[in-house]
Amino acid sequence: MDKRVFFPSKTVPLLLLLPQLVITLVFFYWPAVQAVVMSFQMEDAFGTTSEFVGFENYTAVFTDPFYYRAMGVTAVFSTAVAFLSLSLSLLLAVMADRDIKGAGLYRTLLIWPYAVAPAIAGVLWYFMFQPSLGLFARMLRDWGIDWNPLLNGDHAMILVVMAATWKQISYNFLFFLAGLQAIPKSLIEAAAIDGARPFRRFWTIVFPLLSPTTFFLFVVNIVYVFFDTFGIIDAVTGGGPAKTTTTLVFKVYADGRLGGDLGGSAAQSVVLMVMVIALTAIQFRFIERKVSY
Amino acid sequence: MMRKQTRNGLMASACVAGLFLAAAPMAAQAQTEIQWWHAMTGANNDVINKLADDFNASQTDYKVVVSYKGSYPDTLNAGIAAFRAGNAPHIIQVFEVGTATMMAAKGAIKPVQELMKEAGETFDPQSYLPAITGYYSTAKGEMLSFPFNSSSMVMWVNKDALKKANITDIPKTWPDVFEAAKKLKTAGYATCGFSTGWTTWANIEQLSAWHNLPLATKANGLDGFDTVLTFNGPVQVRHLQNLVELQKDKTFDYSGRTSTGEGRFTSGECPIFLTSSGFFGNVKANAKFDYAAAPMPYYPDVAGAPQNSIIGGASLWVMGGKKSDEYKGVAKFLTFLSDTDRQAKLHIDSGYLPITKAAYAKVKASGFYQQNPDRETPLLELTHKTPTDNSRGLRFGNMVQMRDDWSEEIEAALAGKKSAQQALDDAVARGNQTLRQFERTANR
CATH class of the missing domain: 3.40.190.10 (Periplasmic binding protein-like II)
Known part of the structure; x- marks a missing residue:
């Protein structure tokens, strides 16, 4: 039966939509338009004077060698975080989905980190791996590893990847668990009767049936890595040492807030916005085809 | 049941809000508020609160309201954002490396020397240690901000x-x-x-x-x-x-x-x-x-x-576009801060340097440095030789x-x-x- 409701005029539906539309316009579209406008201007930090400079900010962005370096850093960082957080949370979800004692407790504990603010998560990891105070840093040093994220770029990158991954695992876990629980038990049991081992059952039945969830999470994770990891990077490394952990979004912040270059920062964020839109479009166009709903 | 509770809650908050609304204009009529944003934590935060309380108790026309705004860069950014939104504080504490940013924002600030002159308060840039005056003055010698906490x-x-x-x-x-x-x-x-x-x-x-x-x-x-x-x-x-x-x-x-x-x-x-x-x-x-x-x-x-050596630390900047009555209060407060006894006590309590020559002499005369030689080291460094163009300070x-x-x-x-x-x-x-x-x- 068709449950569609018909309104006599357009006023009522518009009124009902209005709050959401207003929120979207005020909090999403208006700032985005502001960013585009600012990206064509050059002004001092206080905004007392501003000058229209055309595409000069964009030219500056694309001729800045550090911008390309930040792109490289972002590529490494996002691939590592997306891959690790997706695979680890899938593993955890598969483990927690079994009938074991205290499954509810494990699940709750695994979801907890999601409630931790990014900056707090960053500080937590910073302290654990701080070369002279950190518990784990001392352990690594005792094993003869010269752990020093203050000077060694690879160590700093490993640290922010770990923190960002840890923060995202809970979210992915939640969706994977729901996805797993939606898979009909009968399919798996049938395969088991046919003699398929657990690993084979997972690859041929569970993983393909989970693909819509995986795809959704993949898109969400990429957006997360591009935008939301800024707090973690700020707290753990501040983009250092020598810009080895300066991602595109952190550069937007550093140039705009710390450097007072609002025009250049706005231009970068517009470019970043276009990049993420393009990336998401590509994902939907090409990867989604492989998804079986 | 739920609904009733909610309604009662609303009534209660409405009553509380009403009380505040009734009380607020009375306070505002009596006193002019002066907002002071700062970045001090721990023991130094207590020093700031104490200064404001002492000033508020010393007279009835003005009330200094302090707010902590986070680290130095955070405080500066909060000030910039507030100025852009049209509600900047009267006084903002800015660290020494933010000096050039503030100086360049001509319309956004009120030079302290000008403010003091207009309000008829005495203010002598030469009373500060030379390393400090140089740091916060323009090339022409006009002091733009009020030195507050300095270190080296x-x-x-x-x-x-x-x-x-x-x-x-x-x-x-x-x-x-x-x-x-x-x-x-x-x-x-x-x-x-x-x-x-x-x-x-x-x-x-x-x-x-x-x-x-x-x-x-x-x-x-x-x-x-x-x-x-x-x-x-x-x-x-x-x-x-x-x-x-x-x-x-x-x-x-x-x-x-x-x-x-x-x-x-x-x-x-x-x-x-x-x-x-x-x-x-x-x-x-x-x-x-x-x-x-x-x-x-x-x-x-x-x-x-x-x-x-050169100084570090912060100075107080007065923001532009405020009413002349409010500026009078700001000037009175800065005069209050300049008092030699107060400066000397500030130095001993906070660990920052005495910024006026008089305060330094007073603390020295009291024999404080004989017991605490560590506290004089940065002062000896700052005053070791007459500053040259290479050592007066920096402004980038x-x-x-x-x-x-x-x-x-x-x-x-x-x-x-x-x-x-x-x-x-x-x-x-x-x-x-x-x-x-x-x-x-x-x-x-």
Whole structure:
């Protein structure tokens, strides 16, 4: 039966939509338009004077060698975080989905980190791996590893990847668990009767049936890595040492807030916005085809 | 049931709101409020609150309201955002490296000297220590902000550690420090012989001033925004090269860009540590060993070294576009802060420097420094010689970001990715780019 409701005029539906539309316009579209406008201007930090400079900010962005370096850093960082957080949370979800004692407790504990603010998560990891105070840093040093994220770029990158991954695992876990629980038990049991081992059952039945969830999470994770990891990077490394952990979004912040270059920062964020839109479009166009709903 | 509760709750909050609404205009009529935004935490936060309370109790026309706005960069950014939104505070505490940013914002600030003159309050820039007046005045000599908390860089030394390594005298020169650090390393301080906080402040800015070497043209930027950086000279390169060599076996060990590594001194890990004299409160509270604050080391073969150190810390800026009645209150409050007794007490309580000549003389006369010689070290450094164009101070636009850029180059050199010369050449080149961009937005 068709449950569609018909309104006599357009006023009522518009009124009902209005709050959401207003929120979207005020909090999403208006700032985005502001960013585009600012990206064509050059002004001092206080905004007392501003000058229209055309595409000069964009030219500056694309001729800045550090911008390309930040792109490289972002590529490494996002691939590592997306891959690790997706695979680890899938593993955890598969483990927690079994009938074991205290499954509810494990699940709750695994979801907890999601409630931790990014900056707090960053500080937590910073302290654990701080070369002279950190518990784990001392352990690594005792094993003869010269752990020093203050000077060694690879160590700093490993640290922010770990923190960002840890923060995202809970979210992915939640969706994977729901996805797993939606898979009909009968399919798996049938395969088991046919003699398929657990690993084979997972690859041929569970993983393909989970693909819509995986795809959704993949898109969400990429957006997360591009935008939301800024707090973690700020707290753990501040983009250092020598810009080895300066991602595109952190550069937007550093140039705009710390450097007072609002025009250049706005231009970068517009470019970043276009990049993420393009990336998401590509994902939907090409990867989604492989998804079986 | 649920609904009733909600309604009762609403009624209650409405009543409370009504009470506030009724009370607020009464207070506002009687007193003019003056907003003061600051970045002080811990013991220094208490000092700020006490100052405001004392001022509010001393008269009835004005009420100073203090708000903590986070770290120095956070406070500056909060002030900028508030100004753009049209509700800036009256007074904002800005750290020394934000000075150029504030100075360039002509319409956004009210020069303190002008404010005091208009309000008929006495204000003499010459009453401050010269190193301080120079830092906060324009090239023409007009003082734009009100010096509040100042510090300088000193070398904190763990005397117990020196004893353990059989070092009798506190090292005075850089070669002495390197020698001492090597001995300390063999005596058990394996992970860090010596280190510094605020890496660029220590190894570029103070180093240059202390050796009477220019950081940049135009008196380090004090005489104009068209300044060009020049700190990639032989002494600075040699110093960085020394650090690079010593980093290899951790005779020197890098401790980050800001004050975050300071705990390595108080924990006993790094027995020699160059950082702000404002670190005093922490050392006093946490160091479980005998310590001293010694003057910064120097290279004895550099002619004229040591010269004098430059200040750090913050000053109070008065924001523009306020009512003249409010400015009167601000001026009264600044006069209140200038009082010699108050300045002297502030110095003793907070660990920051006495900023007026009178306060310094008063504390000195009281015999305070005989019991606390560590507290005079930064003052002796600041006043060691008459400041030259290389040591009066520095004023660079976008300094917060520029310090990050310089730190990156130092980090690259210490990690062995670049030579010391290359790193400083690149730091200068990147800094000059930033300065030109700032000059462009500042001069319109």
